[in-house]
Amino acid sequence: MTAPTPDEAASPTPAAVLSVSDEALADDGYRAAVVDLVAAVAYGEISAFERLAEDAKLAPTLADKVELGSMAAAQLGHVTELRERLHALGVDPFEAMEPFREPIESFHRHTAPSDWWEGLVKAYVGDGLAADFYLEIAGFLDESTGDLITRTLTDVRHSEFVVGRVRAAIEADPPLGGRLALWGRRLMGEALSQAQRVAADREALIALVAGGVDRPGLDLAEVGRVFTRLTERHNERMGRLGLAF
Template sequence: MSAPTTPGAAVADLLGLVALGELLAFERMAGDARLAPDLRRRAALGEMAAAEIANYRRLADRITALGVAPQEAMAPYVAALQAYHDSTEPRDWAEAVTKAYVGDAITDDFIRQIAAALDEADRQLVLDVLHESRYAEFAAAEIRIAIDADPRVAHRLSMWARRLVGEALSQASRVATADRGALTTLIAQGERVNVEALFRQLTAAHTERMTAAGLNN
């Protein structure tokens, strides 16, 4: 299926990418909640999942208003995003919160930079649905608790985080360089989104997050 080329389609392309991310995040968090060691943590991840599906609804409504079916806007990105989640399935609670902390944050950074090319209203919508800092703080705190309980966990989670960021950057590159005419034009317009600089920024921000959570980069 060829990519649409109207201005509205370019916006729908990006919103479709974000909407799919929210939908898959909901599915992942709802499943990962079962790994929680107690009901308090299970409820916290359940609340995060609920926020994701609410965000998906806002994006889907906007895509529809642009004259594009949400499923059509999301379809081109299914392979890349599903590949990331399929290759990074957490084995326990510590890995699940590390994925939420590292994987979600680097995805948010990627989307935030691309959203700079949008008009103010749509840019604000994207920024509004990115993950809240309190969820990142929750995940980072859980990582530190796991390390305090068993310092040997730090090495395993550091290796896991490296795998997560490698997979996330690989799939982000796949999305950024895909032959999606409208989205490619949106990413490349002006000097607001420089793909090479973007990936340097993603890596630098990841390094800071690793340190903050007590992990080795």
Template structure:
């Protein structure tokens, strides 16, 4: 597999995208902590928010180490990520938790797949930033307990999760296509690109990669006690 250098435009895009995503996750988890119904939940979500802020700082430091202005690296992704969050505004605390688990899970799968095609240092950095900090367990246990208490929630939350997946895939694909360097990084995988010299190989790689991102969706729904 051909790997991109750590300072390639595609890698800078990946780090900028992930940095802004981590910053957004910090604010959302902090908001969720404020709305949590118990002190235990407030404390757990506050700890998760702190972990996201630390991840954001790690990415900033890496970008600065590469001689890149972090704000400039993040700037192209502010509008598309903010648009995704505007379109998927939760209507309840539980919907917000499902969004965190499903939306961030799909995004994390995407970041890992792209990072696997970059240099080893970038791959290790992304894996470290995306390492589970207990969020999946907290969300799945909390949602499952709520569904056990009120089974009528299952149908509504399942539909919400399905909508989130569709919106996340659509938005992420649009971002990749709009950032040709990011799409080109994906096409470095000879198994995915199918490049035939027409210049369409990058888009084909993007499409095939996104088609594979739903692989873990059923497992996430099952963990929360929801149907597919």
């Protein structure tokens, strides 16, 4: 998934400064939450690979096709390390990913781009929102797993390509900006709904975020701040694309 750039992820959120010892993996509940999060990210990368490879067919030039194909390859490249982590946790990676298949694919069905430009905006904005959500949860993980999730979701080398192409297209065709701004709003709503569904359906993730006697969690006020941060980052990405939001 196209995620925040290293600069975007540089400032830790309140969740990200929390630390959980590797010893926590001995706890079945915590371990189940780690499996869920790693599996969700892994399937998200597989899904992003498929979608970007498909969107490359819409590319107006051969150079654009190659660039999007390179983005797809980068997503698939992340999956190997995530699968290895799931193996190390003693689970079958594909079985662990299966519960996330439908909610992630449902998001993509509801946000299928109608053209090349919508596909580019989705690759940058929509996937960035999903990455932000998982990065918030990653702040509750043991150091090795948290580092893996953060590294996976901030390893982005193609953001400037998307930003440059979209901004140039809007400059050449100003009405396109209005359509893509509306598309960005739709992506925002769908992504937040997906994040809420994923969290609500996985009891281990809820328990992880809620905390316990051995670690802090999020109270209702902090949950609200998390979604505020997600919205703010989305608006920043829209601004970089030259889209009013």
